[in-house]
Amino acid sequence: MLPAHSEQVKSLLELCFGDSAWTKESLRSQLEKSDSRCTVVVEDDRIIGFLAFEQVLDEGSIVEVAVHPDCRRKGIARSLITAAIQSAEGLNTVFLEVRESNTPAVGLYESLGFERIGVRKGYYQKPKEDAVLMKMTLM
Ligand SMILES: CC(C)(COP(=O)(O)OP(=O)(O)OC[C@H]1O[C@@H](n2cnc3c(N)ncnc32)[C@H](O)[C@@H]1OP(=O)(O)O)[C@@H](O)C(=O)NCCC(=O)NCCS
Numbered sequence: 001m002l003p004a005h006s007e008q009v010k011s012l013l014e015l016c017f018g019d020s021a022w023t024k025e026s027l028r029s030q031l032e033k034s035d036s037r038c039t040v041v042v043e044d045d046r047i048i049g050f051l052a053f054e055q056v057l058d059e060g061s062i063v064e065v066a067v068h069p070d071c072r073r074k075g076i077a078r079s080l081i082t083a084a085i086q087s088a089e090g091l092n093t094v095f096l097e098v099r100e101s102n103t104p105a106v107g108l109y110e111s112l113g114f115e116r117i118g119v120r121k122g123y124y125q126k127p128k129e130d131a132v133l134m135k136m137t138l139m
Pocket residue numbers: 016017064065066067068071072073074075076077078079097098099102103104105107108109111
């Protein structure tokens with residue numbers, strides 16, 4: 001992802017997350033983090049997928065993933081996450097949090113081999129909801 005993609009990524013996140021989407025400032029600070037890598041999928045000059053991935057030593061985390069509603073169930077999120085994990089060096093485990101009610105995302109993560117390891121009570125706001133904590137251990 002390049003800084004020039006920011007406006008389109010912000011629109012995609014608003015479409016996918018509504019009120020709880022990242023602000024312009026949170027997107028900029030994610031882009032500036034040294035341990036973060038943001039990736040976009042572009043089709044005909046339109047951004048249809050976004051992933052924010054972080055790595056500290058041997059631990060990775062999926063911070064955000066979103067695919068345009070018109071382009072879902074085509075393997076885009078799976079490809080984004082798989083590519084991030086495969087291109088990371090020295091990775092041993094990957095963690096993430098997901099809203100308990102987010103069936104598509106939980107289905108995505110389980111299909112990739114993530115396992116549920118805990119619950120963070122009331123972790124999310126707008127609306128308030130528990131987070132499921134998931135982990136993948138790499139071979
Ligand atoms: C979750 C999300 C990123 C999935 O993106 P996607 O590109 O449609 O996912 P993929 O096509 O790569 O799906 C891979 C697998 O995930 C699972 N999956 C994806 N969407 C699903 C759904 N609606 N219901 C059940 N399982 C689903 C399936 O196992 C799927 O494999 P299959 O299509 O071969 O059955 C997308 O729905 C999205 O942007 N949602 C809104 C934002 C969001 O909730 N992000 C996650 C925050 S934690």
